[in-house]
Amino acid sequence: MSTQNFTLPDVGEGLTEAEIVTWKVAPGDSVAINDVICEIETAKSLVELPSPHAGVVGELLVAEGATVEVGTPIITFVTDARDDAGPGHVVTAEAPAPEEGGGSVLVGYGTGGGATSRRKRPAERPVRSSVGVIAKPPIRKLARDLGVDLTSVTPTGADGEVTRDDVVNHASQASVFRNIQTPEWGAVREETVPAPQAAPAGLARGVAPAPASAPVDDSRTESIPVKGVRKATSSAMVQSAYSAPHVTVWKEIDASRTMELVKRLKASPDYADIRVSPLLIMARAVIWAARRTPMVNAAWVETDNGAEIVVRHYVNLGIAAATPRGLLVPNIKDAQDLGMKDLARALNRLTLTAREGKTSPADQQGGTITITNIGVFGMDAGTPIINPGEAGIIAMGTISQKPWVVDGEVRPRWVTTVAGSFDHRVIDGDGMSRFIADVASVLEEPALLVD
Structure with missing residues (x-):
């Protein structure tokens, strides 16, 4: 028998640290190669970490919630020396074969220099319930989270298995305009550090206490560690806000015909397995308008020879x-x-992986222009910060019925506000104004998309 340390590996994202979110094993547990031992969170995504060894878990060296650097020992294994590569064994990873809905899972840690494909653990194999539904445990959990009755879902997977997409497509929309749905937050949205108890009161009046012994009501505050996704987001937003001169323009529009189109698409048999919302029409409008004003899809790039503007034709x-x-x-x-x-299908897949918190790093890189749907929070308009590496971001406000003048008469119409922030180094106000006007014209008359 031998004891092996397993160090936090480089997960291939160009990052140097990660947080141990949840241990899936405990000391004394038996594990096989590629059994999931823990979940880690990097600045980009949530990743399941598989075991590189077969044996018994010895000691968990890092507590849940701790952030450690790549190369730090995090767990020990007691293994049979005949089945292990021995001290100095180098752990490698190969890209996972995609499952339905994607996700960030490291697999293929091998021994002896070879990569081993991940075995399905018994708990991950599809199981049949008493009512005859075939679905994997993660799919059943997703259905419970979304309030979906699996017996009412039409399966599309092999051998009649219910897939992630089947569950998501069946889930009811939170509102007529919502596309990005997220799970319900608990009472505390992010992990917080419990506040210390207040020091005892009762010091004599008129006596100046020493600073170290002064009573402080710490129950009125709490500390939230800045790490993971929050750390990466804050850094990127500060960089963008203080490096790119932001300007925002907006326009209020009548989106009634967009709402009519969404209603027709939902009722169409061609879209029976696809979730549809006004965000779909908004996305098409932005793509169409970007073709007419390419600079909104460009980027300001600093080079050794000075700055240049890169115009993307995609x-x-x-x-x-x-x-x-x-x-x-x-x-x-x-x-x-x-x-x-x-x-629409691409938006559905994006929704699923975002909801599960397993959007891959590759899916977050290389963006050229962004939409933020602040209408899901009931907001009418905003001044969004540009995503780094881009020149424009469009905010779509809530769609609600308001009085609107049509042919000289005031009528109730579905009204929204579209706002756009832009990098004034790349595009001028007239260009962004034309772009927003084009987006608005499509939302007012979606027939413009037929060309």
Whole structure:
């Protein structure tokens, strides 16, 4: 028998540290190669870490909630020396084969220099319930979180298995305009450090106490560690706000015909398995308008020879998503090549992975322009901060019925506000104004998308 230390590996994201979120094993547990031992959170995503050894868990060297650097020992294993590569064994990772809905899971830690494909643990195999539904445990948990009755879901997976997409597509929308849905937060949205108890009171009046012994009512405050996604987001926002000159323009529009189109698409058999919301029309509008004003899809780049503006003739469309773990901005690659249905499916997949907190780092890189749907929070308008590496971001406000003048008469119409912040180094006010006007014209008359 031998004892092996396992150090936090480089998860291939160019990051140097990660937080141990949850241990999936305890001392004394038996594990096989590629059994999940813990969940770690980097600045980009939540990742399941598999075991590189077969044996018995010895000691957990890092507590849950601690952030450690790559290369730090985090766990020990007691292994059979005949089945282990011995001290100095180098752990390698290979890219996982994608499951439905994606996710960030490291697999393939091998021994003896070879990569081993991950075995399915018994708990991960599809199971059949008493009512005859075939679904994996993570899918059942997702269904419970979304309030979906699995017996009413039409399965599309192999052998009649219910997939993640099946559950998400079946889930009811929180509102007519909401696309990015996130789980309900608890009483505390982010992990906090419990406040210390207040010092005893009762010091004599008129006596100046020493600073170290002064009573402080610490129950009125609490400390929230800045780490993980929050740390990365704050750094990126400060960098963007203080490096790019931000200007915002906005326009209030009549989106009644967009709402009519969304209603028709929801009722169409062609969209029976696809969730549709006004965000879909907004996404198409932004892609269409960016083709007419390419500078909004450009970027300011500093080089050794000075600055230059890089104009992208493709659209990697970012969608800002508020999740319980913080703000994520995944993007849909080459969105300009997608038709309406394919774009809707891409938004559905983005919704699923964002909700699960497992948006991959690759999905958050390379964005060219971003939409933030602040309407899901009941906000009419805002002045969003540009995502680093981009020149424009569009905020879509809530869609609500308001009085609107139509042909000289005041009528109730579905009204929203579209705002756009832009990097004034890259694009001038007239260009961004034309872009927002184009987006507004599509939301007012979606027939413009037919070309």
